[in-house]
Amino acid sequence: MAMANFVEATSQQQFEEFLSRAGKNLTVVHFQAEWAPQCGQMNDVMAELAKERARTTFVRLEAESVPEVSEKYEISSVPTFLFFKAGEKVDRLDGAHAAELTKKVQRLAVSGSPEHGGAAGGADLNQRLKKLINAGPCMLFMKGSPQEPRCGFSRQIVALLKEHNIQFSSFDILSDEEVRQGLKTFSKWPTYPQLYVNGELVGGLDIVKELAASGELENTCPKAVTLEHRLKTIINQSPVMLFMKGNKEAARCGYSRQTLEILNETGLDYDTFDILQDEEVRQGLKTYSNWPTYPQLYVKGEMIGGLDIIKELKESGELVSVLKGES
Known part of the structure; x- marks a missing residue:
């Protein structure tokens, strides 16, 4: 019932x-x-x-x-x-x-609240915050996302970073109350947005405005890498690169899961990239490879194809030699 x-x-x-x-x-x-x-x-x-x-x-x-x-x-x-x-x-x-x-x-x-075992809970949260702060060379903690900022200050700081061609990763503090409260204490900075570079707090909107006005912002934050350059770098990270939904431990769509099964059968080494974690790569790679769906398999920087092509190569007995870059 x-x-x-x-x-x-x-x-x-x-x-x-x-x-x-x-x-x-x-x-x-x-x-x-x-x-x-x-x-x-x-x-x-x-x-x-x-x-x-x-x-x-x-x-x-x-x-x-x-x-x-x-x-x-x-x-x-x-x-x-x-x-x-x-x-x-x-x-x-x-x-x-x-x-x-x-x-x-x-x-x-x-x-009504999760159990945090005193100091241990605090230590876990601090570990988590450190990981987040170092998740990218330039990390912005904001309300909403760069595509949809959910407060005026966040919108302004995103506009400034984009205007100065600064590539940044972001975290939506509205999606996680623990991070939102914990980071204020951790960084001794009571408001959002907060910008970090290489794990160090730069500051909020006012400080970013000052840096932009004095021309120091570009030197403070790492320069943007073009998307094409970024895609090429990821594609060539490993001789065999699979762009998929999820990762080796946990596929997040049936096609990705089937692809992993076939690749695992070959016993050859390969790396994966989770496109669900990176919207820029997810959209950019479709254009770059002229291939609208995932998963996508690359060998030595060359696009092989998706699940159907991998299945065909397996059936024809060519998959291992293709993965080794021999044919």
């Missing part, structure tokens, strides 16, 4: 409606994939939990069918569980851990 608090969201709008309807009560969202058996098992666990907790909403969401939501919350594998209260994300669980899921639901449904 279908329970009123165990539901499926098939669009971003539906997902947002479930969140707003739950108000301050806990909402647990399971980012799943039909093809992953562990997701089915975790749905059974959620169905049991839903029976016990009538005030908690359990939402299933097919990660690939609602990419806007999956990409916003940086879902890189299935199953992943996000926990929301009052529309804000309060916790996350990666992987099929039934006991951990049950524990988190029990804790969050009652207390």
Whole structure:
């Protein structure tokens, strides 16, 4: 029987409606994939939990069918569980851990906040912040994304960086309350946006404006590399490069998963690049290679093709020699 608090969201709008309807009560969202058996098992666990907790909403969401939501919350594998209260994300669980899921639901449904074991929680957060700050040579912590800034200051700083041809990575602090609060303390800087270069805080909008006015901004931030140069560099990172959704450990679409299976059978070495983590590469490579879909396989800098071509090469027995760059 279908329970009123165990539901499926098939669009971003539906997902947002479930969140707003739950108000301050806990909402647990399971980012799943039909093809992953562990997701089915975790749905059974959620169905049991839903029976016990009538005030908690359990939402299933097919990660690939609602990419806007999956990409916003940086879902890189299935199953992943996000926990929301009052529309804000309060916790996350990666992987099929039934006991951990049950524990988190029990804790969050009652207390309303994730358990942070005192100093250990703080240490974990600091590690996470350091990783984020160093995720790119030039890192901007902002409200929203460069495509859709969600406050005037963020919009202005993005415009300044683009005007000066500065290549930067960004993190949306609205998507993560823990980072949003933690970074203020970590950097001793109470407002956003915040710009970091090589792991060091440069400052906020006023400081970036001053640097731009004095002509020092270009020297402070690394110069932009053209997209074509960046694509060539990534394509040539390894003799065999696969551009896919997800990574070797966790493919995020059926085509990518099938490609991994075929490549793994050859026993040859290859590297992967997750296009879901980098919108610029994802769009740019389609144009660069004249190939509109993913996965895409390159050998020694040359485009081989997608899954169909890889399947054909496997069937004709040519795949190994192509991967070795012999033919």
